[in-house]
Amino acid sequence: MSEEILNVSSLKVNASEREILRGVDLKIGKGETHVLMGPNGAGKSTLGYALMGHPSYEVTSGRIGFMGEDLLDMTPDKRAKAGLFLSFQNPVEVPGVSLLDFLRTAYEQKGERISLLKFRKLVKEKMQILNMDESYLERSLNAGFSGGEKKKAEILQLLVLEPRLAILDETDSGLDVDAVKTVSVGVEHFQKETEGSLLIITHSTRILESLKVDKTHVMVAGKIVDNGGPELVEEINASGFEKYLKE
Amino acid sequence: MSDREKTFVDDIDRELYDFRFDSTDSYRLESGLTEEIVRQLSKEKNDPGWMLELRLKALDIYNKTKMVEWGPDISGLDMDKIDTYVRSNTTMKGKWSEVPEEIKETFERLGIPQAERESLAGVGAQYDSELVYHNIREDVKKLGVVYTDLESAMHGEYEQMIKDHFMKLVPPTDHKFAALHGAVWSGGSFVYVPKGVKVEIPLQSYFRLNAPGAGQFEHTLIILDEGADLHFIEGCSAPKYNVANLHAGCVELFVGKNAKLRYSTIENWSKNMYNLNTKRAICDEGGKIEWVSGSFGSHVSYLYPMSILNGKGSSCEFTGITFAGKGQNLDTGLKVVHNAPETSSVVSTRSISKSGGISTFRSAVTIMPAAKKSRSTVSCQSLMVDDISRSDTIPAMDIRTPDADVGHEATIGRISDDAVFYMMSRGISEEDARAMIVSGFAENVSKELPLEYAVEMNNLIRLEMKGSIG
């Protein structure tokens, strides 16, 4: 494996006092793209939240190593600064905070000051990749955005922030064919331009069509029950999770 | 405010920093406000005879009127020593060293230059913004607009106009502090915009903030003739510190037929201040008054700008925000009287309370029998930043015609944990995330303000939100 970015070992996570993740192991190397699949309720989003440090998800045991650091002691903002990114399944609406202000504030957390003019230019370039109209910049963050627009805005953040590892939680769910394509183009751009790693949580192959996939993992009931290459995605697509559930 | 023109005063006579009383100090009396004090003030101001009369009448009313008792506690105001509040207005200077640290720090963070800070704190030499002010005045003068201080205007060709309007909208009988204001008012602006004149640039009272008495008993009188259009901005976000802690200003706005006035205010009083300000507008047929109001600072505030929609089709829009932090009890709101057919009022306010602050929003909408086919919508949203703060909404509606459409909605919310987490997941600290969310909540006001004021207001919110965690 190439240089290690993420190393999750024996991770157990509780939500509302109930054990959701029951010992998860996962390693992701630099520039690698991993796909995480699994039936609804398996704990995929929980893994994303736990990695990002959501306070509702309590890590009861195990480790999360990220680029040689221990993430568990860090608040979510520190984890983001360390290079972790989570694209939310349901991005939150923040009225009154414009997408532009939000993006710029987030960008500047990396320690780089940038003039508004320069930043606008940078963002506009990324927006073009995503077929996003510039007018979104002045709108309140996610407020009144359609499902597809919210997901595009997430990918825009991904492209602007250029994290080391991005977890995309069902970014393609509920989108029409064209929107999935656009999102996929954005992700491909991230993959090619930044050498960033990806953990893509998805139920479909559409978003993966133009992406190079290195590994696939299957999660059932809070555990990773199978690992494989890109071919595993096709397999599951054809026959579902039945064989894992029977076991 | 950063790119506003400034003149710097580097070296200020140290003497100015010391408290001192002019020789007029000899009129000092044991307690209370007396006729002598008012006469003396009037003489110093070189009032015309009718103004002295008005002051004395107001004094009489003041002495006969009971103290305000229905709102937040103002017993910290020692009315027996009211003369010191009045006198400080013209003759008392404070010491820079006595200006509270938190105010100095705020100046620092807002990037206000030292000379201006001292002036805002009421301890410096007169901050010389006369040049900027003068240039603006020359520009609008060409349009026939009068924009000057009220005191000198009383001696010019507008004397009669002032006499006809001064304290006609807010009579001294209105309440005790209106009476006090009538007796001892000092400083302030007079604006007259002639028929059909549209003033493109906002006029800002900021330039006169440093006049003696400004920020204490100042009077603003604005008259818009038929079809005129003006945006007037009062105040700035820098906290104003006064050795005397009473502010009882008065604003009277006359909006003529089909005229439009926007009156924007950002007030940020020092946290020892009792802010008992009275603001009122009256609109003729088709006239429109737009209030944009940000209330920050002060220990206690009573502030309810009133709009009287007196002509057919006249209207009012009110957009406001109140931020009550630790030790603050801010009682704000508005009143609208619909007194003619087809009038409309649209009210949108936000209130934020934090660290035990109390924010009360009162609205009083009256629809008179004559106001057929009138509409009013009032919406108030409150945000409580923590569990120890308070926020109340007290709507009152008095509808005297069935032929009116009146709506009211109020919501109370908290900062969403999911929103905070979302922002943190992008590298933004919890404190900054919360401040951004609160600024966003205040957007109804900031989007109505000129950019530099909006930026200042956001800075102010950030400052208020500092240390709000834990």
Ligand SMILES: Nc1ncnc2c1ncn2[C@@H]1O[C@H](COP(=O)(O)OP(=O)(O)O)[C@@H](O)[C@H]1O
């Ligand atoms: N905050 C929470 N509180 C309580 N239960 C939760 C919480 N979040 C997730 N769960 C539960 O954990 C399980 C896994 O959920 P989730 O991680 O969203 O699954 P997936 O993303 O794989 O569909 C579900 O049973 C869900 O109800």
Ligand SMILES: [Mg+2]
């Ligand atoms: Mg999920």
